[in-house]
Amino acid sequence: MGIPITITEEVIAKACRVAPTGRFLWNISKKHPLLESFTSVVLKGNPTTKLVDIEGHHRMLLKFMTDCFFQKGGGSDHRSVHHKLVLYFLAAFDKINLPRYLMHHLCWAIKEGIRGKRKQIPCGRLLSEIFTQGKLLETLRKNKLASDKALGTVTGKIINIKTLQNMKIIRKFSPN
Amino acid sequence: MASLSARQDTGSSGSGLQINTGLSYMIKPKTTAIPLESFEVQVESSVDFASLKRNRMNLDALMAAQQFFPYFDMLNGPTFVKLVKDFWVRAEVYDVDAAKTDELQVVARDSSLRGKTRK
Numbered sequence: 001m002g003i004p005i006t007i008t009e010e011v012i013a014k015a016c017r018v019a020p021t022g023r024f025l026w027n028i029s030k031k032h033p034l035l036e037s038f039t040s041v042v043l044k045g046n047p048t049t050k051l052v053d054i055e056g057h058h059r060m061l062l063k064f065m066t067d068c069f070f071q072k073g074g075g076s077d078h079r080s081v082h083h084k085l086v087l088y089f090l091a092a093f094d095k096i097n098l099p100r101y102l103m104h105h106l107c108w109a110i111k112e113g114i115r116g117k118r119k120q121i122p123c124g125r126l127l128s129e130i131f132t133q134g135k136l137l138e139t140l141r142k143n144k145l146a147s148d149k150a151l152g153t154v155t156g157k158i159i160n161i162k163t164l165q166n167m168k169i170i171r172k173f174s175p176n
Numbered sequence: 177m178a179s180l181s182a183r184q185d186t187g188s189s190g191s192g193l194q195i196n197t198g199l200s201y202m203i204k205p206k207t208t209a210i211p212l213e214s215f216e217v218q219v220e221s222s223v224d225f226a227s228l229k230r231n232r233m234n235l236d237a238l239m240a241a242q243q244f245f246p247y248f249d250m251l252n253g254p255t256f257v258k259l260v261k262d263f264w265v266r267a268e269v270y271d272v273d274a275a276k277t278d279e280l281q282v283v284a285r286d287s288s289l290r291g292k293t294r295k
Contacts, residue, residue: 002202002203002204004181004204005181005263006180006181007180007181008272015250016246016247016250017246017247017249017250018242018243018244018246018247019243022242056233057233057235057238060228060233060235061235061238064223067220067221068220068221068222068223068248068251069220071218071220090238090242091238093237093238093241094241095241095242095243096242098242098244098247106180107180107269110180110264110267110268110269111269113208113210113215113264113265113267114207114208114268116208116209116210119210119214119215119216120215120216120218121215121216121217121218121260121261121264122218123218123220124217124218124219124220124255124257124260125219125220125250125251125253125254125255126220126250127259127260127263128253128254128255128256128259128260129250129253131256131259131260131263132253136259137256150258151256151257151258151259152256152257152258152259152260152261153254153255153256153257154219154254154255154257155219155222155254155255156219156220156221156222156251156255157219157221157222158221158222158223158224159221159222159223159224159228160223160224160227160228161224161227161228161230161231164228164231164233169233170231170232170233
């Protein structure tokens, strides 16, 4: 017995509670003019600046991107280019179309999984929210199949002061 | 517009079982050769914005511009790892617009197919 689930951009927008509007660029070349804006705003005009050396707020935005939106694992140049643009949009207060980016990220990851190239499943929490909103959890509960053990319930890590310390954005407090 | 779809295995057996309810009880076949247990579910981190703010990392304006706060609220909920894996091994991607175009072309060739499913 199975329950069909279809995920579209609209479904993701509803689950992630963000309107599907704003900037979205995919399959861009490494010479896209906006990459110069990325260099200017994020790298402060110096193309040789490493991402670990950028300004603290921008490093946190990058941390959000890799931990909260598009989880790492098997990246490529193509992805790093579009991630640079997303980072630029975030840093420049230019609203991105998050549901569309998440949809493309999921589609890419599923295709990689089908080809046997990728074992990481991104957006575990978002998919779980879609299952909840799609009444899947309700159906499982009615059939007494929704124990935490059966569902494999977990919670994610938290980005907080410890993260700032680990990233060396702030120093650890030491009384001595 | 792209779309993902899969049938979620609810854990009961009965592959191939046919009951006259008009519904299919076939479990959707897996779409990947990777074994289910080899997959690793990545759970998004939630963010303690108050803790960051107390330590001179105020991201309120940047996040407000993106209208991201409801998204971060959503990230505080639980993740169902086993359900996600069951979904993922059966998921496939198709383009809704391209599928609709194909359907219209097929129906134009043979009008008796109008309203039929792909199966």
